[in-house]
Amino acid sequence: MATDPPANLKKLAHIHLGVDGGAERFLVRLSGALARKGVDQIAFIRKDRPWRDELAQHCEVRELKFSRSHLKRHFVRWGISRQIRAFGATATLGWMSPASKWLPRPGPSMRTFLRLGDWPDGFHTYGNVEDLIGNTPEIVRQAVEMGWPEARAHVISNFVDPLPAEPGPVSRADHDTPENATVLIHLGRFVERKRFDLAIRTVARLPGHVHAWLIGDGDLLDDMKALAKAEGVESRVHFLGWQRDPAPFLKAADILLCPTDAEPLGNIVLEGWNAGLPVVATASPGPSWLIDDGKNGLLSPCGDAEALAASIGRVLGSQELRSTLARGGQAKLSEHYSEAGVVAAYDKLLGGPART
Known part of the structure; x- marks a missing residue:
């Protein structure tokens, strides 16, 4: 039986x-996949993170208080650097821009990388960053346009874990949803760019058997509840809170909805494909990159509730289209966003030779 080659990368911090959120879930997935390839890992995170125990299953975890004080920050960074070098890491991976200020200085025995799952907002804290990893071409393009060296910018996207058999789908009755309803599902933080308001306005334009499960939490939650009431759909829009494991909800839904305006990737598109759902999205940068319109999802203009409702109506009116989109999404996920391919790309980059 053939076996995977050993990892180039040996020790990663x-x-x-x-x-x-999505970046945190992907950290857990990526560290688990690297651990299965034999990579020894250590992670520095804030205290009391809800995903800490999952991460600790395959990665040594050290919880720290990251001080905002300019003076204390130097001591914390020095402490992290000392621990990383004592661990023997040959690469350090920072996650998102806030991690950049804590990266140790790179050298001949240890390289530094920063992974971005969002648009870059300047490089003033990137002094110890050697290479950037964006999970979409658009993130990398913007970084290069802002002045980051193109040779030190790389695209490596995400993967999602296969849905486990257990737990099974949640009970619709437990969430005040009729068994014969068509359930749209949207997941994310309740912030402006996730456009939960557009999801609610779209439901108001659809037949009464269409319900929406909105999964997440955030500053705009109360505003969205008020909007559902104002639109007359509070009985059909269900706010289910933040779910550590959204898989049982995805299994019980019918259509994955991604109505965002400024989505760099749209990890929920991958989640929808993974669950075998047809995906209906707005044409923000990430979904436009992922989706081939009509083949593995439907795209409509950002911010247009009428157009989004029309896309959903097409899916509701054609079982053939629903099946085509679901099959196409799963095929693209398997071909381009598999664990094996993504992990191999990280291993090749992070396990490569030091820059000279």
Whole structure:
């Protein structure tokens, strides 16, 4: 039986200051996949993160208080650097721009990388960053346009874990949803660019059997509840809170909705394909890069509730289209966003020789 070749990368340090979201879930997935290839890892994170125990299953975890004080920051960074070098890491991977200020200085025995899952907002804290990794071409393009060296910018996208058999789908009755309803599902933080407001306005333009499950939390949650009431769809729009494991909800839904305006990637598109759902999205940068319109999803103009409702109507009216989009999404996920391919790309880049 053929076996995977051993990893080029031997020891990797992660620095991640996030709370709970897509980047955090991907850290857990990537570190697990690298561990299965034999990569020894250590992670520096904030205290009391809800995903800490999952990460600790395959990565040594050290919880720190990342001080905002300019003076204390130097001591914290020095402490992280000392621990990374004592661990023997040959590469350090920072996750998102806030991690850049904590990266140790690179050298002949240890390289430094910063992974971006969002648009770059300047490089003033990137002094110890050797290479950038963007999870879409658009992120890398913007970084290069802003002055980052093109030779030190790389595109490596995400992968998602196969849906486990257990737990099974959630009960619709437990969430006040009729069994015969068509359920749209949208996941993310309740912030402006995720356009939960557009999802609600779209439901208001669809037949009464269409319900929406909105999964997440954030500053705009109360505003969205008020909007659902104002639009007359509060009985059909269900706010299900932040879910550590959204898989049982995806299994019970019918259509994945991605109505965002400024989405760099759209990890929820991958989640929808993974669950075998047809995906209906707006044409923000990430979904436009992922989706081949009509083959593995439908795209409509950003911010246009009428057009988004029309796309959903097409799916509701054609079982053949629904099946085509679902099959096409799973095929593209398998071909371009597999764990094996993404992990191999990280291993090749992070395990490569030091810059001279």
